[in-house]
Amino acid sequence: MKKLYLPLKQEDIDALTAGEGVLLSGTVLTGRDCAHKRICEYLDKGEALPFSPAGETIYYAGPCPAPAGKACGSCGPTTSARMDAYAPRLLDLGLKGMIGKGERSDEVCRSIVKNGAVYFAAIGGAGALYGNAVKESELIAFPDLLSEAVYRFTIEDFPCVVAIDSAGGNIYKRKRK
């Protein structure tokens, strides 16, 4: 499987095709429902964000607490569609990658193409496998949100499938009756 390093480089993104498997290594930010809502509230008020999404990859995930001796507990992807309402704003701010599970709205698909970004599908339910691929974890923002807080993970060989590529190729729009 192709190895890919984060933060993503534009030429690496442009070389990806929907359907291909990749092993991701490097840093990602976590964020799910409540963190996205809060980020957009910051933007609505014109306040500075506690971190910049530019060039980053967001992993839609809320981990289990880390057991002793581990950087992270079980941590698979959550359903990306719930973040569809927020994703185009973050993409317009320079977000380059998203990791989650399941299909995205047409608006998100268009925004991915417009911003030269990519959406990776991790395998939902494989929480122990992905938790083990997290080597370091650092709290970045919103600690009151507990598992929904924003963490910076250092991941290693994180298996994903390119689900929506920067040219609009979409694994979910194939072969469905």
Add this chain to the structure above:
Amino acid sequence: MRTIASEEIENAVYRLAHEACLHLIPSCRAALEQAKRGEREEGALFALSAVLQNADIAAREQMAICQDTGYAVVLAEIGQDVHIEGKPLSDAVDEGVRRAYRDFSFRKSICDPITRVNTADNTPAALHTEIVAGDQLSLTFLPKGFGSENMSRIYMLTPAEGVDGIVGAIVETVRLAGSKPCPPVYVGVGIGGTFDTCALLAKKALTREVGSRHARKEIAELEERALAEINALGIGPQGFGGRTSAIGVSCEIAPTHIAGLPVAINIQCHCVRCAKCTL
């Protein structure tokens, strides 16, 4: 009359939460292995291999099999000759949940529906009680993930719609859910009863073994027909396309009103977790 200490119930819930969140039930594992043998496409095989590998890692490293350790659904069948001594039943169940989710590093996923503030200990449990004959107390623990719960639906069909309508509702629910609930899904269906009892029947159907068939022949046939139609949709594992969109359909039924045909469809992801015990 038999007396059961509330502490015994609390400890049982604690053990069941641990057992359920760390393991796939064997019939689910067998269904996923069978699904893998039936798939040909790269994406489907990649997804199913990862899921099976994940189950091994979770068991070996004592990690939650999925980070969504769920809403703690507890079904209690209480013999009418049982007297519970000590805390109220719901407090005992919640304390078992609270301790297990803290001690085993499970995610706390329960929050206020409006403010979204987390209760921070995964309580309250969704406790359903049923008074039955005898002097035993049976507990079933179902950690219910919400990626799949969100894709569940209830239909108030007309009697005229009949079996075709029931199968149509089941297949439509899975089709609309698409890739979102972590397919291949396990589909629990309640048929009959009222709006509320129908939904509970669907939840109870998810506590059956994957691949089991209803004792009544026409219901068993309905389960098989719905499963075949779902697997013809082509959603496949994780929505990547393939032959397995569901690993099972289980229906539970109850008498209903002459004017209605309620059908509730409760979606469970491929990670079927459930633990039971009898005190």
